[in-house]
Amino acid sequence: MTDQKTQPDEPVIAAYKPALAALQEGKKYFWCTCGRSEKQPFCDGSHAGTDFKPLMFVAEKTEEVLLCACKRTRSGPYCDGAHNNLQDTYEEASADEITAMSDAKLIARDADNGGKAILDGGAYVLTPDPANAQHKGTLSWQSLIGAEDGAKHLGLVRITAAKGTAPWQSHKKSDSVLFIVSGKGTITIEDKAFTVGPETGLFVQAGERYFLHADEPMTIMAAICPQSDGAEWPDGPNGAFNTSFTERRVGVDHDKAEVMADRFFQILVDDQVGSKEITQFIGEVPLSRAAFHRHLYEEAIVILSGTGMMWTENCRAPVNPGDIIFLAKRQGHSLECTDPKGLRLMGAFYPAGSPAINY
Template identity: 55%
Template sequence: MSDNPVDYVVENKPCLVSLEEGKKYAWCTCKLSKSQPFCDGAHKGTEHRPLVFKAEKTEDVLLCACKATNSGPYCDGAHNNLEDVYAEATPEEVESMKGSISIEQDQNGKALLEGGAYVMTPNNENDTVVGNLRYQPVIAKEDDATKLSLHRLHVSTGTTSWLEYENVDTVLYFVSGSGKIDIAGCEFDVNKEAGIYVRPGEKFRVITKEDMVIYATACPLLTDLTVTDENNSVFQNDYPERYVAFDMATANVMANRFYQELVDKKVDSNEVTQFIGQVPKSRAAMHRHLYEEAIVILTGEGKMWTGTKVADVKTGDVLFLPHRQGHSLECTDEDGMLLMGVFYPSGSPAINY
């Protein structure tokens, strides 16, 4: 790297920094600083000025280094669109993981990788059956999750009992089938490739004339699914917008990939973000997130790499990624891979480091 500050260009990925509540920081806006992402005065003599801000709380954050963000000083994922191809594993990275241990699934369908990450194939034999509902946890406290609970629900023709994850946000994703979701007495028509938000304190039930597969996420506290015969909750009319369907016309393009945030802050879900995304045949560069994440493989197959371990993934599998766990998802399918993801705390799936 050049010692000449005029020639210095930072990498197109954010910087992980620890902020202290009440402390002021000067974020570099010109790419000239050698103290990225902070200003070191190298802008002197140019038209650039640093952005000075005060930290509202003590926390780890990702500050923009590419200077293309629209949310400065914070990364908003804009660096992903500065190249024609999403950041892929370099030849050196691929070579370094050639010796990775291939992990097979155990009797419960789980392939445990590094740092508590895993790939799991849900087994129907683990379902709990209540009327026309079969359900099972695929991410829970027993899996060392700290924020996200994830259940797979199978619903056959009819109306389920009332369901609830008590006192937490609930986000549903519809993998297959169609029907209605009754949230505390307010019904929504639902179809596959869509999400819906159930606010804390509201019960819900599923009404359908066909088989449906649904993934239910609850956070930020780990909790189990409660099944009851009666609804004693009230729909919160101050938040009428709950249902978001996939629409390619509004999807976000990241180089040769796309994603669309379904349930997020636009429907007042401030704790969890749900998205659907497409991955072409490729192997992503190893990266990390500041959130806990669950991924459901909707179509396609490939591998999940975590550094020294690797596991096969295929349609129907669930992936659990603890926060800050390094990982690289590889799609080996010529037709690409479609996935649904949910993570806490809320944000953008384009933000990683």
């Protein structure tokens, strides 16, 4: 237990990070709510004499989950990221961690690997090369993350659109979560038109057809899930718009941003606009180096502004605006911001959830 500065009627903060637990379908578990158990995250009876009682739950499936250890979650027994706000600063790399990683090899972009700097576990940093793009009408696109890159579920495609109207496109079996990096225009999904500009997120459900009209040249990052062999180019709409989710566009709204100590993020596209597989967010990191951590999701990150260094166990690679980062599920990593003005990024990950949850 790391913190005893709590009131007697408050749970003890057993840890400032969630605990990874392997659950078995149908099995009953007792999650510790008091924080006093020595068998975190589960109850060992240490709540005796307090008003706390363990929370019993039955695992719905066999899976690894992150259970709350700070005991401040609003979604018990699961971590909801509440631990991030219990300290004044986001957890940064410790002096020991920095020393231990001081020998991490600086990896250069490798032309033989499509220009990627390949880090541990198949993670990579890539500066997209427009020369590799394919073209149709006003559109150019290139795959930046896919099965051939080691990703299991996510695809990431960089789309640029010249001024004008692009052809209709669709992915029959894959959802598309779009992020407008620059430029402005209109994206029409079936018969619904959405005006979009920089830092707008937009959800297009599998089977829906859409086209974009660029008022000025646009750059878009499209996260695709499940991975697709490429878009189809139908002649027009087919009326398949899912009217259960009529609003698909989400813009940056500082009132909706989640503050995590000295950094913030805002969820853009999630299940509120119909995206059940992918969560898209935008975030800002101050001059700092995050503590080494892992997520239970596969992630694509796009650097929007600022400079930094991506660290994995034994490797590191610099990142600059326009670069993308791929991280496999459970890949240990730390993103360092080396820019006094901060680093702004967009992330998209599968399965959907909260970017504030790591272990």
